[in-house]
Amino acid sequence: AQRVTQPEKLLSVFKGAPVELKCNYSYSGSPELFWYVQYSRQRLQLLLRHISRESIKGFTADLNKGETSFHLKKPFAQEEDSAMYYCALGPSGGYNKLIFGAGTRLAVHP
Amino acid sequence: DAGITQSPRHKVTETGTPVTLRCHQTENHRYMYWYRQDPGHGLRLIHYSYGVKDTDKGEVSDGYSVSRSKTEDFLLTLESATSSQTSVYFCAITQREDYNEQFFGPGTRLTVL
Numbered sequence: 001a002q003r004v005t006q007p008e009k010l011l012s013v014f015k016g017a018p019v020e021l022k023c024n025y026s027y028s029g030s031p032e033l034f035w036y037v038q039y040s041r042q043r044l045q046l047l048l049r050h051i052s053r054e055s056i057k058g059f060t061a062d063l064n065k066g067e068t069s070f071h072l073k074k075p076f077a078q079e080e081d082s083a084m085y086y087c088a089l090g091p092s093g094g095y096n097k098l099i100f101g102a103g104t105r106l107a108v109h110p
Numbered sequence: 111d112a113g114i115t116q117s118p119r120h121k122v123t124e125t126g127t128p129v130t131l132r133c134h135q136t137e138n139h140r141y142m143y144w145y146r147q148d149p150g151h152g153l154r155l156i157h158y159s160y161g162v163k164d165t166d167k168g169e170v171s172d173g174y175s176v177s178r179s180k181t182e183d184f185l186l187t188l189e190s191a192t193s194s195q196t197s198v199y200f201c202a203i204t205q206r207e208d209y210n211e212q213f214f215g216p217g218t219r220l221t222v223l
Contacts (some may be wrong), residue, residue, distance in 0.1 A: 096207070
């Protein structure tokens with residue numbers, strides 16, 4: 001079955017500390033992995049897509065097919081990074097459907 | 111924001127009443143989706159559409175119906191709202207059929223008393 005697991009509901013760090021938000025997936029085939037971010041009471045917006053291999057707002061994520069993981073990392077957290085982060089997996093059964101993880105809330109304290 | 115709006119943005123209703131949420135897009139995208147967002151569950155797909163009058167069920171479709179009579183509008187209806195349908199509802203689109211990235215609307219916060 002296709003599944004996305006984000007094991008941490010809450011990740012609490014201090015400003016300047018490194019951050020790693022974990023994402024593991026289950027998928028048979030060639031997956032596409034995404035990280036979406038949702039700032040307080042705003043719409044979800046795409047942060048990263050594994051194919052593009054970009055660094056956005058200092059965040060990076062590498063797809064590890066051996067470990068079926070797509071962890072999100074940032075070397076030095078900022079207070080403005082506080083948000084809800086969702087890992088998503090596609091395609092799921094055609095029509096560009098995505099499967100989302102339960103999300104991890106990142107809280108960056110001053 | 112990929113031209114996606116949702117209405118209403120907030121609604122409080124009573125158990126047993128019908129509720130319709132609207133998703134409107136201005137860029138003629140073919141694929142549209144309705145999700146609900148709940149703590150501990152993330153986003154779960156309710157229904158999706160791949161064209162006018164072409165819709166299908168998602169993961170959590172019980173108690174919901176949809177309609178798409180025009181490309182720009184995708185309506186989600188709760189036939190008889192229940193307290194378990196209290197949630198934040200998001201609409202999304204994909205801009206290209208060969209590209210899985212989804213763009214989201216601002217959300218509708220629905221409270222069923």
